[in-house]
Amino acid sequence: MASSSGNDDDLTIPRAAINKMIKETLPNVRVANDARELVVNCCTEFIHLISSEANEICNKSEKKTISPEHVIQAYLQYFSSSEYTEGVQTFRSTSPKHKE
Numbered sequence: 435m436a437s438s439s440g441n442d443d444d445l446t447i448p449r450a451a452i453n454k455m456i457k458e459t460l461p462n463v464r465v466a467n468d469a470r471e472l473v474v475n476c477c478t479e480f481i482h483l484i485s486s487e488a489n490e491i492c493n494k495s496e497k498k499t500i501s502p503e504h505v506i507q508a509y510l511q512y513f514s515s516s517e518y519t520e521g522v523q524t525f526r527s528t529s530p531k532h533k534e
Contacts, residue, residue: 446478484508 452474456465465473485500487508492500506526513519 445482446474447481449474452477483512487511 449470452470456470456473484505485508488500488504491504491507492498495504497504503526506522509522510519
């Protein structure tokens, strides 16, 4: 029987996925375990932030399903001055599903 103990472990990104991304991004760099744990926590917090905001945008537009457009709008709301905004805008304009 599964019980909810208030532990957020099932709400985080798998550590193996983070370790793989770190190794692919920084192949010749050693990263301490506590730094890896911090990356997991930051990624999880980022996903919670964006998905919560996307859900609010979805609800305001009276939709029942969060679409990629809702996620992009949520991202741009928080990070409009980010260096990654250009990549998000490029995805938005080149993705076949967003040309409708």
